[in-house]
Amino acid sequence: MQILTSGSLAYDRIMDFPGKFSDHILPDKIHVLNVSFMVNGLTERCGGTAGNIAYNLALLGEKPIVLATAGKDFDTYKRRMIQLGLPLDGIREIPEEFTAGAYITTDMSDNQITGFNPGAMKYPSLFQFDGIQRDDAVAIISPGNLEDMIQYSRYYKKAGISHIVDPGQQIVSLTGDELEEMITGSSMFVSNDYELEMVLKTTSLKKRDMLKKTQAIITTLAEKGSVILTSDGELNISAVEPETVIDPTGAGDAFRAGLIKGLVMKKDLSVCAQMGAVCASFAVEHYGTQEHHFTLESFWKRYEKAFQDYK
Numbered sequence: 001m002q003i004l005t006s007g008s009l010a011y012d013r014i015m016d017f018p019g020k021f022s023d024h025i026l027p028d029k030i031h032v033l034n035v036s037f038m039v040n041g042l043t044e045r046c047g048g049t050a051g052n053i054a055y056n057l058a059l060l061g062e063k064p065i066v067l068a069t070a071g072k073d074f075d076t077y078k079r080r081m082i083q084l085g086l087p088l089d090g091i092r093e094i095p096e097e098f099t100a101g102a103y104i105t106t107d108m109s110d111n112q113i114t115g116f117n118p119g120a121m122k123y124p125s126l127f128q129f130d131g132i133q134r135d136d137a138v139a140i141i142s143p144g145n146l147e148d149m150i151q152y153s154r155y156y157k158k159a160g161i162s163h164i165v166d167p168g169q170q171i172v173s174l175t176g177d178e179l180e181e182m183i184t185g186s187s188m189f190v191s192n193d194y195e196l197e198m199v200l201k202t203t204s205l206k207k208r209d210m211l212k213k214t215q216a217i218i219t220t221l222a223e224k225g226s227v228i229l230t231s232d233g234e235l236n237i238s239a240v241e242p243e244t245v246i247d248p249t250g251a252g253d254a255f256r257a258g259l260i261k262g263l264v265m266k267k268d269l270s271v272c273a274q275m276g277a278v279c280a281s282f283a284v285e286h287y288g289t290q291e292h293h294f295t296l297e298s299f300w301k302r303y304e305k306a307f308q309d310y311k
Contacts, residue, residue, distance in 0.1 A: 001136055001138060001264045002064075002065065002132060002137045003057060003062055003064035003137070003138055003139070003140075003260060004064065004067060004090070004132070004139035004140070004161075004163075005050045005054050005064045005066050005140055006066075006067035006068065006090075006125070006139070006140070006142065006144060006148055006149070007050030007053065007066075007067075007140075007141070007142030007144040008048035008049050008050055008051070008068060008144040008145075009046075009051045009069070009074075009077060009099060009100065009121075010046075010047045010051070010101055010102060011044055011045070011046065011047065011073070011076075011077070011099055011100070011101045012046075012047040012101075012288065013042055013043070013044050013101055013104070014045065014104050014106070015039035015040070015041070015042050015043075015103070015105045015106070016040045016041070016106055017038075017039050017107045017108070018039075018040055019037075019108060020107050021037070021109075021113065022109070022111075024037070039105060044076075045288040045289070045290065045291065046289075047102070048144075049144060049166075049253055050066045050067065050142055050144060051068070051081075051290070052254070052289045052290060053142060053260070054066045054081075055257075055289075055290040056253065056254045056258070056279055056283070057257045057260065057261065058085065059293065059294055059295075059299075060257060060261045060299065061296055062260075063085055063086060063087060064086070064260075065089055065090040065127075066081070066088075066090050066091055067091075067127045067152065068091055068092075068121075068145075068148075069091070069093070069120040069121055070092075070093050070094070070099045070120050071093070071095075071097040071098040071099040071119050071120040072093075072094075072095050072096070072097065072099075073099050074091075074093055074099050080290075090125060090127045091125070093120075094119075094123050097119045097120040097122070097123070098117065098119040098120065099119055100116070100117065100118050100119045101116070101117045101119060102115075103115040103116070103117070122145070124145050124147040124148045124151070125144075125145065125148055129155065132159075132161070134159055134160045134161055137161050137162070138163070138164075138260060138263055138264060139152070139162070139163040139164070140164040140256060140260060141156075141163060141164065141165050141166060141167075141182070142166045142168060142256070143166070143168035143170040146170060146173055146174065149167065149170065149174075150178060150182065153165065153181070154181075156186075157184075157185040157186075162187045162263075163186055164186065164187060164188045164190055164259075164260070165182050165183055165186040165188070165189050165190070165214070166189075166190045166191065166256060167179065167182065167191070167195070167199070168191065168195060171195055171198045171202065174202075175202075176202045176203040176204065179199055179202055180203045180205065180213070183199075183203075183213045184214070185213070185214075186213075187214070187216070188215060188217075188218060189216070189218070190217075190220075190256060190259070191218075191219060191220070192219065192220045193219050193220070193221055196219050207229060211229065211230065211231055216228060216269060217229040218273060220252060220255055221239075222239075222248065222251075223239050224239065225237050225238045225239040225277065226255070226273050226277065228269055228270065230269070235270055237270065237274055237277060238277070238306075239277055240277045240278050240280070240281040240302065240303075240306045241281065242285050243285055245284050245285070246285055246286055246287055247284060247286065247287045247288065248284050249288070250283045250284075250288065250289025251283045252280070253283075254282065254283035254292075255276035255279060255280040256276065257276070258272075258275040258276035258277070258278055258279030258280065259272045259273060259276035260272075261275055261279075262275040274306070274307050277306070278299060278303045278306065279299070281302065282294045282299075
């Protein structure tokens with residue numbers, strides 16, 4: 001089955017400040033703020049919603065097509081994708097822009113100052129769906145270029161392609177009408193609990209109204225697991241305990257990858273969410289969103305340890 005993963009490709013550029021921001025910011029001078037922080041160095045990691053989901057799917061033995069844009073500094077990311085065996089067909093390169101980048105500075109109190117340059121993400125990826133078979137494809141619309149998110153949603157509905165809607169960080173940039181349009185006709189809506197509340201507020205919908213527009217609502221609750229809501233009722237899925245918790249960033253994208261792998265395998269939705277929980281447990285064991293590794297053997301071993309009723 002072909003997997004289509006739309007969203008963002010980005011570099012996370014992470015810096016550590018060996019002090020506290022509060023020691024250098026004067027509250028009574030905040031209106032004329034002018035500060036400079038000398039950092040210990042810079043670490044560059046590949047990220048972005050589409051890239052993160054694709055990375056985890058590659059670990060799960062899948063080769064999704066990433067629908068996104070990248071810039072003139074894409075070479076490092078491109079080499080990584082080639083090494084993972086991921087196709088580049090869906091990536092539009094914008095030579096006059098940089099690949100989207102997050103510049104994150106963290107102080108000794110774990111406070112963060114982040115600057116985000118959308119760069120190439122300002123442009124739609126304009127993927128042509130020639131050769132994509134309706135009955136042999138599943139898609140996810142994750143946060144990325146807004147035009148892509150809306151247009152791909154419309155295309156999937158017209159083509160009858162099963163797809164997940166996951167607006168995430170772009171909820172604040174979409175109108176209530178746009179969100180409702182995207183949800184309507186989707187196979188599934190996935191978000192965390194805070195994002196779900198934002199969508200309900202922006203659209204003025206109730207959960208029961210959403211279930212008339214999509215087949216399922218899956219809400220992730222961090223260490224509390226996730227909840228599946230369908231017309232048949234509500235089902236709680238427990239989280240999977242990792243060996244250690246280092247960095248929760250990227251766990252949500254890993255969850256979505258495990259969920260999609262389950263859909264490709266034609267598993268029940270509960271098993272798909274359990275697979276998502278297993279995948280997320282590996283992600284939190286390392287800093288960064290694409291720094292963890294696992295084999296299919298270790299994945300299923302952890303699954304069987306967590307969920308004894310696997311069939």
